[in-house]
Amino acid sequence: MPRRSSAPKERFEAIEILLLWEGRVSRSRLLDLFDVHATLASRDIASYRSQYPEACEPEMASKSYIASWGLRPQLTRGVFDDYQRLIGASRGLDGVSASVPFEHSQIDSTTIRYSLFSQIHRAISLEQCISVRYRSMTNPDGHERIIRPHALIQAGPRWHVRAFCAKAQGFRDFNLGRISAVSSSEQVDLLGGEHDVAWHEMVSIRLVPHRGLSAAQAVMVREEYMSGTAARVFTVRASMAKYLIQSFRAAVDPERETTPEHLLMVANLEDLPEGAVW
Structure with missing residues (x-):
């Protein structure tokens, strides 16, 4: 920055x-x-x-x-937006001078406490394991997870931490808004970020107009999203592919995910590794 x-x-x-x-x-x-x-x-x-x-x-x-x-x-104010703006992670439009009314809808909806975030940040910096109390849809009261975090992720309105999870025995994304407690852990044998294959692997995602659109509608969508070209291609980390697809509301199953709710579809689904989509 x-x-x-x-x-x-x-x-x-x-x-x-x-x-x-x-x-x-x-x-x-x-x-x-x-x-x-x-x-x-x-x-x-x-x-x-x-x-x-x-x-x-x-x-x-x-x-x-x-x-x-x-x-x-x-x-x-002690709110996460302060930190985002300081490090440049916020995508606010405060610096835009458009000479006309100008607004945006990019809203960060993750509630994050600095007392927890600073401990996670420290664990990433020092490559340490931590114990977190994590809530999920199947366990809304929360349960303990021993993780070794290695990166922070902003995906739309949410923030996640990428970490190896002792319980899952694999790398997972944990929603920061669902972490209610953080403490140190004596465990030291969890894999670090250098072993996160999906994090280091780069994949290309090819978005095209949904096949359910009419010819005229497809032309309009190409002009809107692709500058008139046949497709829009993004290269992202394999672990981030699902977030990009979700942000465009691109269909991965066009027979089930139909228009007009979905204007785009993933054209190269077979090229994406397992776990790249939900």
Whole structure:
């Protein structure tokens, strides 16, 4: 993400956001985000600590400052959108100048608590296993899962963590909004992200107009989605294929998933690996 210039107030807010959501802050992390001199970044952290002495404490080994257990939002709202905007994950249109009314419907509906997210973020950074209490449609009260997370995923309005699951003995996506508790785990023998074949394998998804459309409708859909060409091809991680297909509401079974609810279909379903679609 390109670094940006900033005002002191924005950098103070960034320090708090990093402490809340990543569990730590350092000079190098601020320099990742802001186009300022290293000396100024150090001065900002020192000033923040002087003003909020209970917010964090130094960790000499990592040359960073670790969030205190009692840390609470003082300068920011303490919501996930703050963190998204800071790291550039938010796709908001605040910077758009269209000279006419301009709005969008990209809404993040995942409820995420910084106290949980920072522990997951730390586990990914340190390649550690954690215990999570995870809720699902079959078990809405939640049950314990021992996982080793290795990546975060934004898929439409939801956020997930990609992890190896001890119970499933495989890599799975866990909805962050369904994780109600996180704690450390002594287990150390779970596979890391380097063994996640579906994560590292890249696949091509070919979307075409649904075969149930009339000739005129198909031409319209091609112009709308494909600039008039015969198909739209995306190359994504195999584990992310299902999210892309869902975002376009593309049919994988055109006999059952019919028009007009589905305007597109996957043309190369047989080329996709097992598990690439729901």
